[in-house]
Amino acid sequence: MSFLPPGAYKPAVDHWGSFQKLSKRLPEGSLAVVDKTVVGFHPGLIPALEARNPRAIVQITGGERAKNFASLEKVLSESLSLPRSGTLVVVGGGTLGDVATVAAHLLKRGVRLVQVPTTLLAAVDSSLGGKGAVDLTLRGRVVKNPVGVFHYADESWICPELFTSLSEDQHREGAIEAWKMVVCLDGPLFRRYMRKAPALDKLVKDARRLKESVCSQDPYEQTGLRRVLNFGHSFGHVLESLSRFKLSHGDAVGLGMLCALDVGRAMGVTPEKVATQVEEALKQGPGVLGRDRIASLIRRTPLGDVVELLAADKKAGKSGELRMILLTAIGSFEILDVSEATWRNLWPAWKQGIRP
Structure with a gap:
């Protein structure tokens, strides 16, 4: 051996x-x-x-x-x-x-x-x-x-x-991560999920298959492909930190995906129809938390704190730029640098808990 x-x-x-x-x-x-x-x-x-x-x-x-x-x-x-x-x-x-x-x-x-x-x-x-x-x-x-x-x-x-001992909240946050991979990597499977919610064992097997397919091609995050697994994580980790981890990781990623859809729309990368369909699917499928939860976490947060948390995140580019996964369609994505001005322009709407 x-x-x-x-x-x-x-x-x-x-x-x-x-x-x-x-x-x-x-x-x-x-x-x-x-x-x-x-x-x-x-x-x-x-x-x-x-x-x-x-x-x-x-x-x-x-x-x-x-x-x-x-x-x-x-x-x-x-x-x-x-x-x-x-x-x-x-x-x-x-x-x-x-x-x-x-x-x-x-x-x-x-x-x-x-x-x-x-x-x-x-x-x-x-x-x-x-x-x-x-x-x-x-x-x-x-x-x-x-x-x-x-x-x-x-x-x-x-x-x-x-x-069997998991709470409803714990089931939700796991399902959110599984749907994240389906949304980014497998359009036909996403459409099947929309027609009929998968059983638990199928959800686990599908998610593990999709993640393994990515990791086998980019085991150390060097080619860029594996970064797709960070969809929703940039602002998700910020929200998680701001809540002092009272917000679970899965729920934070779910809210972070909503932020990523907004950033993609603002940059002209994510079509309006795609963003709307994905947000609705995340609500109806795994049950992502509402935008009011984003507002409650950032309403009194100084922007300087957010800038610092984003800069410290391991997904930042070499010069500290915010590098995000943005959907171009269901099942496809791009990895793009996002200017501070772009997400700052979305901040007022996020503070109000509404879609920009």
Whole structure:
């Protein structure tokens, strides 16, 4: 078997089934990182992991507050005895998956990683594609994902029973991310979704297929293709930060997509008909939050704070320019630099919660 260096692209390998069954795939002596909240909903997780004689089971409460260097250090300190041939399995949502991905990359300069997403959002997005990161605080505000790595999972376990404890809000934010990929990458599938909403397992499989098709062609975001996955993220991350992460990531991306549609229309890139159809689909399909939520978050925000957050975002261009994914049609897009004047002109309407 050829040796792949840490961070090397690995095709997605998905296994569907119960956690009890799939846990038997875990090598003995592995390290497990588990969301403490998920354990409360699914008490069978720990016994299944303990049956594999792990070196340690690290329990951390997931959420954006866990995505920091303190959590990373906790994982690393529990795993010093793990050999380079060892395996780290992470059972949790996107934030815990991010921390564990960074840890797997750093441990002994790279160990095997198994992703077990426990949220719909993680299943359709963050558990696939090799990216892991932690947040930093800049002048009292949290900046998302400025410190990170690429470290592709060796395999992922998709356990539908883990999704049964999710709230309606958690289902919505995962569905928003899945629809994001369909809107940008697959026009015919979008039209099928409009005729009939997909079942949960199909939504997950479609989203993972679309994301994998992008990541396989641009595993390290070097050709520009993979940037399509950031549709809605530029202003989505701003709104998320301004809410001090009371606004969930999926909901923030949904609102960020509305902002991106407005920017595209203002620049003459996104046709009016396309913007209207997509916004209506996001409302009727996954149920994106209303524009009044944007207004409530930015109404008293100094524009200087927004400029600073956009400049700190990892998606900015080399000279700090705002680089956004803008739809040209359903299923196609362009990556364009957006001037500050363009989005500033939209700001008054956004503050009022209306479509510019």
